[in-house]
Each structure stands twice: as C-alpha cells, then as structure tokens.
Amino acid sequence: MAETHFRPEPGPALAIDSLEAAASLEEVVSVLRRSARAIVGSDGIAVILREGDSAYYAAEDAIEPLWRGRRFRLTECVSGWAMLHGQAAIVPDIEDDPRVPVAAYRTTSMRSLVVVPIGAPVPVAALGAYWCASVIPDDATVRRLEALARRAAAALARVRRPAEAARSREPAQPSGR
Numbered sequence: 383m384a385e386t387h388f389r390p391e392p393g394p395a396l397a398i399d400s401l402e403a404a405a406s407l408e409e410v411v412s413v414l415r416r417s418a419r420a421i422v423g424s425d426g427i428a429v430i431l432r433e434g435d436s437a438y439y440a441a442e443d444a445i446e447p448l449w450r451g452r453r454f455r456l457t458e459c460v461s462g463w464a465m466l467h468g469q470a471a472i473v474p475d476i477e478d479d480p481r482v483p484v485a486a487y488r489t490t491s492m493r494s495l496v497v498v499p500i501g502a503p504v505p506v507a508a509l510g511a512y513w514c515a516s517v518i519p520d521d522a523t524v525r526r527l528e529a530l531a532r533r534a535a536a537a538l539a540r541v542r543r544p545a546e547a548a549r550s551r552e553p554a555q556p557s558g559r
Contacts, residue, residue: 425445428449436454439452465508493517495513
C-alpha cells in the first residue's frame with residue numbers, strides 16, 4: 383500500500399512567521415491584510431483597530447471597497463460588538479442579525495461575515511472576514527481566523543511594549559498654571 387503525504391497549506395505558516403517578525407503596528411496590520419483572506423477563503427477581509435470608543439477600519443483586502451479609513455462607534459457595529467464582548471460574531475445573513483448596521487452593508491455585496499476579537503482580556507482590534515453569499519462558515523474556518531487573531535494579539539502586544547515603555551520614561555510635563 384502506497385503512503386500518501388499531504389503538504390500543509392503554506393499560508394498559515396507564512397502568516398505566523400510574518401507576524402512573529404513584525405516590528406510595528408503597521409507591519410502586523412499589513413500581514414493580516416495580505417494573508418487572512420486566502421487563509422479563510424473569504425471574499426473580503428478587514429483589520430479593525432480599537433481607538434477609544436471607536437472601531438477604525440485600518441486595512442482591507444476585498445473584491446470591492448468596504449470601509450477602509452472609516453470609524454464607527456463600538457456600540458454601533460459588529461466589529462465593536464466582537465471587541466466589547468471578547469468573542470466571535472458569526473453572521474450567516476447580515477439582514478437577520480441586530481448587531482449588523484445593515485445600511486452600511488447595503489453599499490457592498492457582502493452578505494455573511496465572521497468577526498473575531500484580537501487580544502484578551504481586553505481586545506485591542508478585530509479581524510473580519512466577509513462573503514458575498516449567505517453562508518454559514520464551518521468550524522475550521524472560524525478556528526483558522528481565531529488562530530490568526532491569537533497570533534496577531536501576541537504580535538501587537540510585543541510591538542506595543544517598547545512604545546509603552548518609552549512613554550513611561552518620558553518626564554512629566556509641567557502643568558499649565
């Protein structure tokens with residue numbers, strides 16, 4: 383009986399290596415933008431950063447423009463919901479889920495999505511995958527997206543440490559009295 387050997391898909395391994403080598407927030411976002419869509423087989427991907435009470439759509443790779451450069455209140459978008467609740471939002475049909483601001487999606491062809499938070503216990507970002515058809519993503523797809531988000535969280539924590547340390551060493555500014 384002949385043995386069959388399967389080669390693992392190189393996408394996840396390359397993405398993990400790239401995340402581990404990333405030296406800045408911009409590099410982490412770029413790796414996610416370049417790799418996540420192929421890893422999960424989606425029609426679009428968005429990298430969303432948490433900025434105070436807003437979700438900032440920092441980067442995307444999609445078959446059509448989505449929301450790159452726009453900000454939404456955390457309480458008014460599904461990416462914000464994922465970050466505020468620290469759990470994945472799986473939406474097979476955007477028309478049937480109250481977490482989704484349907485008006486924002488009507489300008490796109492996207493009909494299904496999965497958004498996973500990045501970072502714990504307090505998520506600092508999210509990763510969204512979008513499909514043009516109404517689909518229920520299988521468990522393996524959601525797990526791949528969550529695994530990528532975990533690696534991104536570690537990379538973000540690593541690249542933010544030096545900046546936070548530098549800020550803590552800055553001399554206190556005199557008050558404006």
